[in-house]
Amino acid sequence: MISLEQLTKVYGHGEQRTVVLDRLDFSVDAGEIFAVVGPSGAGKSTLAQCVNLLERPTSGSVLVNGENLSRLTEKQLRVARRRIGTIFQSDGLYSRRTAAQNVALPLEYLGVTAAETRARTAELLDRVGLATKAGHYPHQLSGGQRQRVGIARALALRPSVLLSDEATSGLDPDSTRSIVALLKELRDDLGLSILFITHEMDTVLQVADSVARLDHGRIVESGRIVELLRDPASGLGRALRPARSHERAAADATEWFVSYTSATVPADWLTRLADRLGVTVSLLGASIETVDGATVGHASIGVVGADHEHLIAAARSLGLDARPAQAEQAAQAEILERVA
Amino acid sequence: MSILTIPSKNVPIDQIPALVFPALLDTLLMVGIVMVIVVLVGIPLGALVHNLAPGGLFENPALHSTISWIVSIGRSLPFLILMASIVPFTRFITGTNIGIAAAVVPMSIAGIAFFTRIVENSLRGVPPTLVRVAKASGASPLQIIRTAQLSEALPSIIGGLTINTIAMIEYSAIAGTIGAGGIGYVAVTYGYQRFDNTVMLATIVILVATVASVQLLGDRLVRLTTPHAQTRAPRASRREASLV
Ligand SMILES: Nc1ncnc2c1ncn2[C@@H]1O[C@H](COP(=O)(O)OP(=O)(O)OP(=O)(O)O)[C@@H](O)[C@H]1O
């Protein structure tokens, strides 16, 4: 479990003083995957480096499993860092070491015996699906495979916390999906707390339980993914919804954007809505899916001749939020600009 | 002019090997001893300078600029002047100011200054993420220097060591002029002072061959220590072979 209390990081003095992290407070529970998103320069990497104390926080504290890391000396930190596995963006593999030797690094630093190291390394490579690549050098592996080696190395000392800074950036969608699946599996099997830093919203949707948006060193919004998706006013919820193009409404119809706001939206809401309003409702585009077993979704519909107030009320009684499509599009464009 | 009065009495061809090969052994001995000292001192010193610099493991601007300044002085003096200027020091250490022992002192000083910069430059080429990886994996400062810095920079350091060794062969010839022995001494006394062109030619051939061998060995070692150079070469040649 990771908790941050008023974590602040300031670089430079005087004129050049920049507050990169500004009094951050949040925690990642055991078994939780917590994503942090934000535009370039928001302070995401700085956050990751403060959590394992590669950078000393200016003030505030970082607690891992209840222990305050910010108070420890360098020597004590070396011990404390064994509880934190770190996955680096550019995989951070040593080019002159094979996959197995890279995974063995933390064990080597700790002074584990050769026999034990061999056994543990083999087990770890097998865990990430690279048992046959043990003798390969980094340049002989694909980007996704290198990232798996990095994950195996992060797990070498059986940490309870995993930090991942842009672990899937630059990978193709298939590799990203398989890395995400691996992380979720590890979380389930080992009960890890995972702090997952990324700028890719669709990866957040695949991997995280909760997400926070960092901007100019502040957390401007955070929450559980399902709740954000069900909150029509949430900027993060909007950013998480993949914006797909859909059919245009007929000339006499107005376009509406409808999103699920409750867990009990009836599956036949479209016909019910049409019945209740006594008008024609056509479906232009929709995306309905389950996230962590809960149904979330949104749709674009075309409605001919219905009263605005009536439509909104009827939708609300079905567990839906309805708003004119134009307003929604403007909001979506704005939020995407701010997040990515 | 005394040189002109020496009769040009050329060494017969069959006696040249007996003259040149012992001299080559002297040169190799001199350069060998110097390079051992250079590596033993230059690697720790280079690693220290690199890590005292801003962003290093033991950041210390004052100490960094002091050491850096001393190294720069060693680098900037022409070897002949360095050699002449430290004669008292050399005599203090070795008890003599001629011969191999006396040449080793100035050559080591010049070599250490050279190699310190080479090591520092090679370490600068290692991606800084690797140091962070090592720290995050629980490495101590010495473990970081050994595994994340020196080990990753090894091919580059060996490449620099090759250049350094060749420079030392050159310096040994300069040291030869003050009676350090070796190929340089033979070249100067027979080739230059007595106009013995055959000996001159023989020393040139030997020096070129020695330098070429050192370069070849260095290149091979660099390839052996670079995993991607090793596997790429055969793959490329296979492709070429299949095209033929
Ligand atoms: N060592 C440093 N000294 C001074 N400023 C720094 C330092 N490291 C980072 N910064 C500043 O802190 C801010 C946040 O940087 P950071 O790398 O954390 O951003 P990020 O959110 O990870 O961005 P990206 O998505 O591009 O990786 C930037 O404005 C950067 O210039």
Ligand SMILES: [Mg+2]
């Ligand atoms: Mg970053």
